[in-house]
Amino acid sequence: xxxxxxxxxxxxxxxxxxxxxxxxxxxxxxxxxxxxxxxxxxxxxxxxxxxxxxxxxxxxxxxxxxxxxxxxxxxxxxxxxxxxxxxxxxxxxxxxxxxxxxxxxxxxxxxxxxxxxxx
Amino acid sequence: xxxxxxxxxxxxxxxxxxxxxxxxxxxxxxxxxxxxxxxxxxxxxxxxxxxxxxxxxxxxxxxxxxxxxxxxxxxxxxxxxxxxxxxxxxxxxxxxxxxxxxxxxxxxxxx
Numbered sequence: 001x002x003x004x005x006x007x008x009x010x011x012x013x014x015x016x017x018x019x020x021x022x023x024x025x026x027x028x029x030x031x032x033x034x035x036x037x038x039x040x041x042x043x044x045x046x047x048x049x050x051x052x053x054x055x056x057x058x059x060x061x062x063x064x065x066x067x068x069x070x071x072x073x074x075x076x077x078x079x080x081x082x083x084x085x086x087x088x089x090x091x092x093x094x095x096x097x098x099x100x101x102x103x104x105x106x107x108x109x110x111x112x113x114x115x116x117x118x119x
Numbered sequence: 120x121x122x123x124x125x126x127x128x129x130x131x132x133x134x135x136x137x138x139x140x141x142x143x144x145x146x147x148x149x150x151x152x153x154x155x156x157x158x159x160x161x162x163x164x165x166x167x168x169x170x171x172x173x174x175x176x177x178x179x180x181x182x183x184x185x186x187x188x189x190x191x192x193x194x195x196x197x198x199x200x201x202x203x204x205x206x207x208x209x210x211x212x213x214x215x216x217x218x219x220x221x222x223x224x225x226x227x228x229x230x
Binding site (some may be wrong): 004006034041042043044045046049091093095106107108109110111112113115 | 152154159160161162163164167207214217218220221222223225
């Protein structure tokens with residue numbers, strides 16, 4: 001199956017700093033990538049959807065200037081949390097959908113997540 | 120308003136018991152997926168159902184999609200401690216629609 005990786009798996013930062021999280025599709029071309037946030041004991045909430053080479057589409061209530069998403073290639077998307085604050089502490093999960101060797105994947109494949117803790 | 124309602128939210132049972140988790144909506148979905156997520160990890164896809172009334176089995180897990188494609192259930196037979204985790208249902212509206220997740224059911228199976 002298709003594999004999605006995330007880096008780092010966890011990060012601790014000081015309030016006011018920016019943090020970048022990478023999401024990579026390892027064995028397929030990700031035409032669409034999704035970023036989710038999951039607070040403790042809650043479900044996944046979609047933050048934004050990005051298509052390769054285009055600007056991300058943000059869900060209502062998600063600040064695009066605070067959560068910068070870049071999807072510049074078919075295998076990499078980045079989420080940058082700018083001026084992070086303790087309330088941004090959460091589990092961030094990316095997901096990707098795309099194709100490989102002519103086969104189109106309608107399924108979304110999820111990364112292992114990144115635990116962000118802002119002190 | 121939660122588009123997909125999952126119940127129960129929490130379930131704690133003994134090893135060997137059976138259980139059913141429900142996922143309900145007033146909306147019609149083109150497909151519905153079930154995921155299992157362990158703490159500190161991303162969700163892992165268990166199954167996708169696309170046809171109304173469809174039943175799929177994965178070892179001790181049985182998944183059913185409602186006839187009207189608005190609801191689904193996950194039944195686990197003879198639960199084992201390894202089944203412990205957060206079970207999430209997610210529906211997709213339209214072939215390219217985004218996945219909409221339920222709140223999840225946290226299952227704990229005690230030995």
